[in-house]
Amino acid sequence: xxxxxxxxxxxxxxxxxxxxxxxxxxxxxxxxxxxxxxxxxxxxxxxxxxxxxxxxxxxxxxxxxxxxxxxxxxxxxxxxxxxxxxxxxxxxxxxxxxxxxxxxxxxxxxxxxxxxxxxxxxxxxxxxxxxxxxxxxxxxxxxxxxxxxxxxxxxxxxxxxxxxxxxxxxxxxxxxxxxxxxxxxxxxxxxxxxxxxxxxxxxxxxxxxxxxxxxxxxxxxxxxx
Numbered sequence: 020x021x022x023x024x025x026x027x028x029x030x031x032x033x034x035x036x037x038x039x040x041x042x043x044x045x046x047x048x049x050x051x052x053x054x055x056x057x058x059x060x061x062x063x064x065x066x067x068x069x070x071x072x073x074x075x076x077x078x079x080x081x082x083x084x085x086x087x088x089x090x091x092x093x094x095x096x097x098x099x100x101x102x103x104x105x106x107x108x109x110x111x112x113x114x115x116x117x118x119x120x121x122x123x124x125x126x127x128x129x130x131x132x133x134x135x136x137x138x139x140x141x142x143x144x145x146x147x148x149x150x151x152x153x154x155x156x157x158x159x160x161x162x163x164x165x166x167x168x169x170x171x172x173x174x175x176x177x178x179x180x181x182x183x184x185x186x187x188x189x190x191x192x193x194x195x196x197x198x199x200x201x202x203x204x205x206x207x208x209x210x211x212x213x214x215x216x217x218x219x220x221x222x223x224x225x226x227x228x229x230x231x232x233x234x235x236x237x238x239x240x241x242x243x244x
Contacts, residue, residue, distance in 0.1 A: 020095035021102055021133055023140050027088050029079045034091055037101035042072045045123045051173050052225070053153060053232060059213055059221035063197075063205050070201075071193045072121055075106055078191065085189030086111065090137045092124070102128040105137040109145060113186030117141065119150035120190075138163045142179065149178045153232075154239045170240045173232035 029035075043065050047053050050068050054061055078087045085108065092103035103124035110116035119141070124133045142148055142164065151174035152160055157167065165177035196202065210218050 021092045021128070021131070021136065022095060022098065023136060024091045024093065025088065025140065026079060026091065029076070030089065030091065033099065034101055035073075035076050038076065038091070038104045039069050039073060041101065041104065041123050041125060042121065043069045048153075049121055049123055051151065052229065053173065054225060054228065058224055058228070059209055059217060060225055062209065063202055066201060066205055067193075067196045070196050070199075071191070072106065074191050074193065075120060083191060085191065088117075090140050092128075092133045092137055094128075101125075103133040103137055105134075105141060107141055107145070107148070108188050108190065110147075110184050110186035110188045113147065113184045115145055116147040116149075116184035116186055116188075117145035118188045119148060122150075134159070135163055147178075147180050147184055149176070149183065151176050154235055157239075167240065167243055170233075170236045173229055173236060175236055175239060 024030075042049055046061070046065050046068055047055055050064060052064055054064050074083070075087055076089070077083070078085055079089065088107055088109060090105040090107075091101055094100040094102050104122070105119065106121040107117045107119045110118065119138075122134065122137070138148075148165070149168075150160065150165065151171045153173075154175055157175055157177070160177050161167075164179050166179070166181065168176045168178045168181075168183070170176060206218075213221075
């Protein structure tokens with residue numbers, strides 16, 4: 020069993036740190052890049068997505084000018100232990116709509132209704148929800164009431180309704196993370212450790228991986244049309 024807590028203001032630091040650890044541990048599942056751990060660039064993307072979620076958690080205080088809400092699932096046996104989270108962005112000018120930004124469940128707590136429980140909590144307040152997910156996650160979200168709407172890069176776009184909201188959803192500009200000093204330092208370290216050729220190969224592998232994902236999504240969406 021588990022408990023759900025909704026946050027519309029910053030959550031306690033122990034909760035934050037567990038969420039960020041979950042993000043880093045589940046990069047392949049959470050990120051649209053879905054890079055496997057075998058790729059040498061994996062650490063860069065781990066840092067980047069961790070920092071991105073960190074910024075959204077900070078934005079719960081309203082200081083970044085966007086609406087952010089969070090559902091946290093904790094273990095019934097250990098209320099201090101976070102076993103899942105769902106971070107979503109309410110849509111301005113449409114009180115029924117939101118976009119799901121990040122969602123994860125601890126590996127040992129999956130298939131126990133945690134994801135469904137968190138999503139039901141969101142949909143009770145915002146029945147018009149949109150998200151993007153990997154092809155293999157489509158059946159799980161379809162079971163929660165989402166339908167396929169199209170392709171969004173390497174992911175399938177899904178919505179609880181047959182149309183997108185007309186409202187605007189505030190998102191953070193996180194592109195600068197990838198050119199930050201921290202990312203450059205990680206890249207320099209990896210370059211020194213593995214050599215230029217290995218890093219160039221890793222970039223080529225990443226690009227092929229992204230092309231394959233996008234192709235898979237296009238075929239999937241076309242096949243449903």
